[in-house]
Amino acid sequence: MENLAGWASEASAHAASVDRLMLAFTLMMVALSVPVFVLMAVFAVKYRRGRTANRAHPVNRNVWLEVSWAIVPFLLTVVFFVWATKLFADLYDPPADAIAIDVVAKQWMWKFQHPGGQREINELHVPAGEPVKLTMASEDVIHSLYIPALRLKQDVVPGRYTSMWFTADRPGTYKLTCAEFCGVDHSVMGGSFIVMTPAAYERWLGQSQVDDTLAAAGAVLFRERGCSGCHGPGATVHAPPLTGLYGRPVPLEGGGVVTADDQYIRDSILLPQSQIAAGYPHIMPTFQNVLSEEEVLQLVAYIKSLRSGSPEGMRQ
Amino acid sequence: MSERIELHEPFSDAAQQHEAGMLGMYVFLGTEMMLFGGVFAVIFVTRALHPAEFVAASQKLHVFIGALNTGVLLTSSFAVALAVAFARAARARLAAGLLVAAAGLGLVFLGLKAFEYTLEIHEGLLPLFSRPANFSGPVEHLFMNLYLVATSLHAIHMTIGVVLLTGLAWRIARGGVPLPGRVALVENSGLYWHFVDVIWVFLYPALYLAR
Amino acid sequence: MTMDNALERRPNPDDLNDRGLSETQDERVSYLRAGHTLRSWLLTTDHKRIAILYLISVTLFFFIGGAAAALVRADLLTPQADLLTNEGYNRAFTLHGVIMVWFFLIPSIPNTFGNFLIPLMIGARDLAFPRLNLLSWYIYMLGGLFTVFVLIAGGVDTGWTFYTPLSSMFSNGHVVMVAVAVFVVGFSSILTGLNFIVTVHKLRAPGMSWGRLRLFVWAHYATSLILVLATPVLSVTLALVAAERLFGLGIFDPKLGGDPLLFQHLFWFYSHPAVYIMVLPALGVVSELVAASARKPVFGYRFIAGSSIAIAIIGFLVWGHHMFVAGQSMYASAVFSFLSLAVAVPSGIKVYNWTATLYKGHIELDPPFFFAASFIGLFVVGGLTGLVLAMLAVDVHLHDTYFVVAHFHYIMVGGTVSAYFGALHFWWPKMSGRIYPRIWGRLAAIFIFLGFNLTFFPQFILGYLGMPRRYHVYDPSFQVLHVLSSAGASILGVAYLMPFTYLFWSMRYGAPAGPNPWDVRGLEWTVPSPPPKHNFEEIPVVTGPPYDYPLEREGDQGEAGDAAEGNAAEGNAGSRA
């Protein structure tokens, strides 16, 4: 039973809040249902057929009574709805300084890339007490990254990025699994989620074999795959410069403006005809079957690093 | 006229039978509507996801052939509506003739559709059939897939309708369907035909007229 | 008292050795004896015979699905993969889900008891379109046999939800064939729904106003609306998946700019309302069983009737609660979560009104009461845990865990299957004309209840601890709970077999039932058991409300009241002033 700690313990403040919510909700469920059970049993005994009991004036309708037992439980649950929705909304609001870790799911393994370029498979190391944001992509079918100790899961959907963030605060080793049915080996697509003290995490990062940071790997791809031929400084083609693109609003051809987030950059690479930046020709080819999800994530990391003025990803 | 209507189990009078038949037919058409509703939802979502490419792809369709076809279908519906009116007035030959006309227009529709498909095959635009296919991008491919699915599903319904109407006209002409005793048969076949027409009335703008 | 009456109706009341062995007068002219050939059954348009055909075939599929469940539970006894391969397990639970949902639970109550009882309850000779009704059974069988064929051919491994792109591009099972089977059986649902709607609207006996319809009929009317409006969307969705698989359509494929989540929207637009297809008829049955057990007018008839319709309508607005972590927009999730709470309100009304109905009733602890009580208990637990899942932050944790599995088995198995058995026990005397030993009925109900809880309660805990569903290799720390669950399943399996022994026994040895063995009200209890071929000699004229049990006034209490009422009830129930 001690193994259960890998599943059930609360590894974050969010997990504790979810448990509190669940406990309170359970109490409400008891309050709403136990009267039904008790009364049914009592009536079945008291009003047995053939038994003498006062059955005078049985009511067969009472609108106020009925309305009240429709409304009161509903209002009770609305309180919980507000509570749960608040907690849920927090999950969509990652702090800006969160450590950005990329996740790629494929049948049947989890691949993680840390910003410094460290990669691991089926294990995720994170520092305690610091917010972490996962950006997740799938190579094939829908998977779902589930870390029970955080009370969190998020589907990983092919064709787009989904994300999940948390601040784990209890060092330890927990379970990490795939929750969305994804084919033959779904039930063995899992591993460990390891929360370390910040110092231990630094040490762990140092030990791993790293060729390049993510952004640097992206910079290499940017040249190798010919992006720089069009987007580079010396290009003859009329293509938008990508420096400072991330987070900026981009006016689109045919009206409309989008913010250049991860998803937009990804779509620009894989489905370039979808959203054309205003004023540019439709010439960018698709890299659909050329780049793997990991490589796209590296390119995205590289383009993100191209903040105006500080092309840090370029240094090598 | 109601005394001359044939009664079936378990109905006890003609009005009840007529209303039940009508309601049943409308509910059935409702299910067909929901069936196509799924297709329409897919079309709308695709348009919402890729507005510009959707419009570009739509513009490659033969909008005037589509318009002509809409006209043909509307006219056939008119013929069927007339046929029902005459069937109720027990003018069997006229009704049968109009049904044949409607079915004929249905064939014209299918013929034009087939012609359109061949044009698209040559343009490299029709999935499955064009070899080699020649799409400007994935979304155009997706659009044409949708187009093929939606129009062929509609064409299947049309074919059923044509068979239904011709068979009915034939039986009326041979006196196999006493009128107005079994006018419900004509009415219900008519409802089906009109319904297939209505589907096209929505498919046409959804696919051809996206701007 | 009523039993004695029934015994007197035997062909030869003096011959005590004649324990109902020979035919009674009523049976000789009943629908059961109207033609003995196989042909007379297979080509019948009598709604009662079609109901029997459904009863047999639906129950058969329950046991096929149950056998798959047994396989699943046996495999889960150990944390490793020793009984089945990974692929084999996936096929086992997929077929379990597919068969149980589409070939057992959806047709279960409507197509058997609905078919049998709706015309009787509204005072009609048959459904509006008897031949369509037969066609619907043939379509059902076609789809069903096709599924059995797929089962033999190797099965599918997508889960009953067929999520894309797994089903459309990656799975190597027979997805297209199963999609075809479910597509086909959909038309059976549609035809049944259509038939019920038209029947309820157009074939009510004179005087049978909407306010006098039985709650069972209201529930089936609501169910039919869902059948008709939702099923076609499933049909087209499965057709698209099949086309996607065969021709690479791309609608659900991001490589062409399609969206995998669109499938989930289409699927759940059908499948969430479909869960109410599964439960509404059961709610209707339980309303009848509760009223009959209490022998008292139902409390809040209007609210119960209206809540069926409300469930059908609101039920269409909540499908997104299956997609909270799928990548749906956060705002859409919040809306769907809120609407999911709204759908609990009408369910709550039913539960509380049933309880109030029992108050001051004359409750007989017959098997139908036992089944109704276990339905209520298990439905409430299942429903309230549904609300847990509708809470956004909690569902993020519980989605796709055993908590969900426990939730829906509580409603579908604890709820609907109990109601199915309850209906079988309540209307069996009407359908077969014979009475079964009540004690066995009570025992079966109790065993089912206990076995059920042992099977599925541990799964709530498993789920909260984080055990994902559709896993057959699992962490050894979960084994204890899984073993408990499997042990419960074996009790449950045996308990489900029990009724079939004594019900079959009763067909030959049971005492003849007489028209109204439970001494309750309703048009179906005014005709002989089993009913004659055309139900009513003469279409009845209804002049009073449903459930018009006599009420007691100050003074007349207990036994005296019961006896007086028993006499008044004789024969003319349902059509009295």
Added chain:
Amino acid sequence: MSLVRTLSLVWAALLGLLLLTLGASFALTGPASLAASLAIAVAKAALIYWFFMHLREEGGLVRLAALGVAAWLVIFTLLTSADYAMRP
């Protein structure tokens, strides 16, 4: 026969609407175009249902059945597109 006259008028109106929608599709773009073409399609369908499909002679029930399905389709498409519209 005045019924024939009515039906002919409806037919003419339908063809007129067809021309209108064709014209509108060239004149308008974007959401306006979508709205116009949908509105015209609804108008056409309404004409067909009302006159050709006998809704005008039938009782409230049949009309309700026809309208009900339309309402359901609207719910279905609106709630589905709500997700797409509100995704970031």
